[in-house]
Amino acid sequence: MPRVAVIPGDGIGLEVMREAVRVLEAVESRFSPGCELVHWDLGADRFLRDGITITDEEFASLSNDHDAILLGALGDPRVPGNQHARDILLGLRFRLDLYVNYRPAVLLDPALSPLKAPGDIRLDIFRENTEGVYVNLGGTFKEGTDRETAIQEDLNTFTGVERICRAAFEHAVKRGRSRVTLVDKANAMPAAGRLWRRVFALVASDFPDIDTDAMYVDAMAMDLVRRPTRYEVIVTGNLFGDILSDLAAELVGGLGAAASANVHPGRHALFEPVHGSAPDIAGQGVANPLGAIASAALMLDHLGHAEAAQAVEEAVVAAVDGGVRTADMGGDRSTEQVGTWIADRVLSG
Amino acid sequence: MPRVAVIPGDGIGLEVMREAVRVLEAVESRFSPGCELVHWDLGADRFLRDGITITDEEFASLSNDHDAILLGALGDPRVPGNQHARDILLGLRFRLDLYVNYRPAVLLDPALSPLKAPGDIRLDIFRENTEGVYVNLGGTFKEGTDRETAIQEDLNTFTGVERICRAAFEHAVKRGRSRVTLVDKANAMPAAGRLWRRVFALVASDFPDIDTDAMYVDAMAMDLVRRPTRYEVIVTGNLFGDILSDLAAELVGGLGAAASANVHPGRHALFEPVHGSAPDIAGQGVANPLGAIASAALMLDHLGHAEAAQAVEEAVVAAVDGGVRTADMGGDRSTEQVGTWIADRVLSG
Ligand SMILES: CC(C)[C@H](C(=O)O)[C@@H](O)C(=O)O
């Protein structure tokens, strides 16, 4: 009986998560995975009310009493700097040590891409999720003066690099992909570069059937636009993964449909659409629920319900193919209409 | 009598610089700016022969006896890690304190863009060029072991941020642009973010007629693809500027035509095409000389020869319009044919 913590969060997070839950209920009827959905009320309202982002007890419960977390989106213009969002999202990634941030970018319809000749884009980005500049080490000297100096440390460890590289190669084998590409900036960041290149090669030697190559991040950003189909699996650090996964999502039609998994294999996992809380369109019923629904599919797969995951993925593809789309994808359906259509499709098979 | 150090460098650097020099000779005949071109033989051959990248005396001479440097490209597969390229290029940027890296990206023909609906892209990217992760501080603990930890420091100072922001705003005023956009990653790098946001606002207050906004780098990478015409002047740190300027160049047709200026206003300046030495196509006469020629135009403008600069820029636009293009731009002309055509055009006016 897997227990899933559902955190709708803020803004359109609430709207898209309603549809993801609707689809999970359809999955329950059809495949009986026995998922128990536990609603968690974290977000801006709670923070503004109680001044609490997330407590140690809540972290412990999410970590110990749940098999997965499904998150909508966090962020609210009433909270300066969105401190609650960073505390909760980055807090969960770090405290649950969710070192794999897996972000697939698949083009479902060439019309969705801003590129003239996108080709058949199918990118699997593996972003290291617990190190790099996100460790938030460093600080400020003489803050607020004209001598202010700010230092932000980018920290990478053998263990951190090894395990994300291994996850990328294992994924390549499992999904029948032929190449893993390392992205770094070894020509300007030699200490980080030496570590990543050595460990990448070390891990690669355990996977002799998978080809490898390495790209600098500037060249990669360019080449993702120029010839995205050249790449299959990309493995990279936290910051470059953040940038490249947003770029890749845009190339396949925007953040609306982008899903992600934050995983510590064998231990914990959090699934979330890549988009944010989008306060500008919240409450209008126009948000695209596909990112949240596709994230739920990644979760089902992670929980061992591959058949159910595939049914959801197929229903998402069918919705896009059938023009059942929200405005960001050129359609005219509401969030709920898309969610209901997909849930029905999952039910009827 | 401005003295210009011409460093062709390696690979296609030699080929494109030949054309830039040809165009500068045409400029000399027509406008008589009195530029003296001094050939500098730095590059992989010299490094492989003598083990020297660039000496202190050479730095001093480039710094004291020349008014500008025009660089082709550095990089050679025979040099491990292209150490000579980093030593010379980053050495010049840092030792001459060339803090402004100005990289314009202008779409000359919609057919050149990989985007379906590029619109009229005209981006001026101001990349901080002497700080950030490029300071190469940090190091490695227990290198080569399974406990290796690599730290790379991102360092920004008030002075560094202030002067690049000021350069961006001054440029906006001079070129009649209405908005400057700051790009950072303040939500994951708070120390750097606080400094950049505070100083950006401080400088902005001196330019009340220029609008401002701020974007996270991941959202910016995405939005540059989604709606590039929304942006005019972008100011950002060294690493994000590296990534975004390559991406922007690709959106307007690739690196071939991308020019850049590395400047310390009032002191020193180095001009170079954004592309590298491209060993894969070197020696074939197919390299695009527009990046080098447009960089020479930026140099002429910097040296106070605005009319000559404009003549070169117009000739570049005319070449592209007239289909006088190398293969990377869909044409069939050689490097020399494009260079000769532009030189003739400059001569005949
Ligand atoms: C909200 C922000 C801190 C976060 C990140 O940078 O990781 C977001 O951009 C993401 O990609 O999930």
Ligand SMILES: CC(C)[C@H](C(=O)O)[C@@H](O)C(=O)O
């Ligand atoms: C060669 C490399 C060190 C350099 C950089 O990262 O600055 C290049 O990419 C550039 O943009 O000029």
